[in-house]
Amino acid sequence: MSEAQPLPGPLAGLRILELADETGQFCGKLLGDLGADVVKIEPPGGERNRHVGPFLDDIPHPERSLSFWYYNTSKRGITLSLETADGRRLFRRLAATSDVILETFPPGFPASLGLDYDSLSLQNPRVIMCSLTPFGQTGPWRDYLSSDLLHMAAGGEMASTGYDQADAPNAPPIAPGGGNAWHMGGHFACMAIMAALVYRTVAGQGQYIDTSIHEACALTTEAAIANYIYRGEVVRRQTGRHHAAGPTPRTQFQAKDGTYVCALVGGRLNPKYIGELADLLDSYGMAGDLRDPKYKDPAVIAANTSHIIDDLVANFIASLPAEEVYHAAQDRGFTWGVVRAPEALLDDAHLHDRGFWKEVEHPELGRSFVYPGEAAIYNGSPWRISRRAPLIGEHNIEIFGDELGLSRGELSILAENRVI
């Protein structure tokens, strides 16, 4: 490979305007990392997510939010107040030459400013506008307030997640962490935008998309809905494993170093599996009675499920470091994994082989930091982070000046009037 220009991403050439808070910034990041020119439009002074921690060196500052950094890679940034007439005029000029507008305002707000799809598409029929909001543009909950925790509750994630009574008596349903409601909404919004973009390559026309985060979350609980619809079952929560109508064997075992291993054994026990399990345990001299010919009989296996799982498998895992169990098991074809804390991923050789970790430069700090990279390797148009998150108004001159042709004098006046 030559050191020439790297291949552009699959969305190269697209201009996307992002008017997004915490609910939509991940969708913009996906599109930006995939090669689109995403222009993030923040209110003068910066988007409120700049105030969400943790912060670089734990020093709170709108340019030091690691959450903002992470969710706004591969974007350029401008500031613009849509609540001023000048701001709206500039926004319309940007919208006239953009391909996609992603917005997360409360339903009705863009229309109150005259910036809804109907008016923007008049000047640019090719534009695709995606509203990504907690509950969508219609319905009795459309104006309800939300948060990640609220979506995990109403979407059904919490009803499926929690503890066995023995592990945590009377525990509440648990909302998995990490802000995944915004990921769920962002994935579906990205999919809808991409479908509209593909359609536009054929039909030449844009459209409006109304995406609901609540619906995205309600769709993301695997078979829970089917369990109810086809069997009338309402599932119970279990520690570290699938919800189920009735109790299932545990799958999480503590290794010698205290780390847990996820070993999917229950439900798979048959004579062939017992043989393979005996080989794995035997390689550490811990097969116990698993070689006993009685285990050729499925009925005997069924009667000894608890012995096999809670004694043999549990003791085997308890005798070794978790990473060793993970690799030994996977090398023998067992679909088992180690329950890692996120930071342990930095040592994962497979991720390094894939070039997963990316050094992202922060030139204003004279430093670069390691970021997690992309879900997939595209061999013809790479998915990759192109730059760190924008500083507040970093590209105002580039975009308002160089692209829209505003003079430095005009820019100064707009700044004085809190337009930019």
Place this chain on the structure above:
Amino acid sequence: MSRPRALENIRVVDFSWVRAGPWATRWLGALGAEIIKIEWPENERGRLPSTTTPHSLEVNLNTSGNFNDTNVNKKSLSLNVRSAKGLKIVKRLIAISDIVIENFSSRVLQKWGLGYQELCKVKPDIVYVSMSGYGHTGRHHHYTTFGPVAQAVSGLTYISGLPDKPPAGWGWSYMDDTGGMYGAMSALTGLYHRNMTGRGQHIDLSQMVASVPLNGPALLDFTVNGRGSRRAGYPPGNRAHWPGTPLVNNYRGPTVAPHNAYRTHPGEYNDWCVIVCHSDEEWQRLVQVMGGPAWASSPKFATAIGRLQHQQELDEQIEAWSMTLGKYELTQRCQAAGVRALPVQSAEDRVEHDPQLRHREMYLAMEHAALGLHKVQNAPFKLSETPASNHLPSPLIGQHTREIVESLLGFSHEELRVGFADGTFWPTNRKRFPYMEEMLQ
């Protein structure tokens, strides 16, 4: 019903099985692509074993309810791709298709003679999406995943639960659902790129790797600040912060209290709601909704830091109140006053009691030849010009074999009969379903 579809005239050869792959092509189908699911009854892991067959029906290849919901908008071609003849037929299909998608382990398609290089010989601009557990690149490409394993290895399991307890993880295969999202996004971005440049490509997606970026801020806290997630008070359950531990953001949003799940009347298994106050103002509104109780006027609850410090007492007091109301009643009162609250909803709640999902027509009934009339999950997005829709029930296995082999690929009816007789379209030693006998007439 003459609305155009976003993916009109796009054809997908779908080798995927179980959940993540089929969940991806389900959405491409809802958006209008023709999804041709290549199936073989001897190697079927999505239709059987089934724990979602209605109790009134026999469990067989065509009666899994979860398969039905996961595979609407598709056609089924039963074909033995491991035979020379079957391979030739599938190549003929690939030659007139746009996308090939599969979620086998990493070397399966290559072994069949359908690796990316081979696919390009058949269709030079093919978009090939592989969705294996660890991807096709990297030393552990041969490792395998189910959702829970991808979640465990990637750190997603660890970030869910109460401090000083084992991880609660995710009570379902979140990464099968989400792996499907990335499969669909990969296919669509590859397709867009092909339409713009005329070039296809191989997209090497990994379920495990795709999970890692979902921990972004936690990972940056480590790579930038050196702070790992293995620390006191983390993960903090449903709270934004666990009392008595250092005040650090937990990667879910602002660090505030109240921020928790509370029991509601009548206290049964799923009688819970969540309440979050993002500001002093929101807290004061909650105090009003609770009827302005004396305890809430204590100065220790007046500030954000105070509420975090006295969170245990705060949560107990709130729960004493929440226990007096049903979760929907509580939600309505809070939201009417501008307080963030929603009920914990089971599957039954979502399908039967959620007024928003009902208004948005999330679950509409659809007739299936073996299962009858049942509700199916709809898209969470409404496209104004090319709406997504569930327009086909999930296919019976091999249901469209004749249509595809004869009408699409141009084989004769006699060739179809020969293919059934020689084991190309159905194992010779396996009983055919009545609709197969019909298609052979």
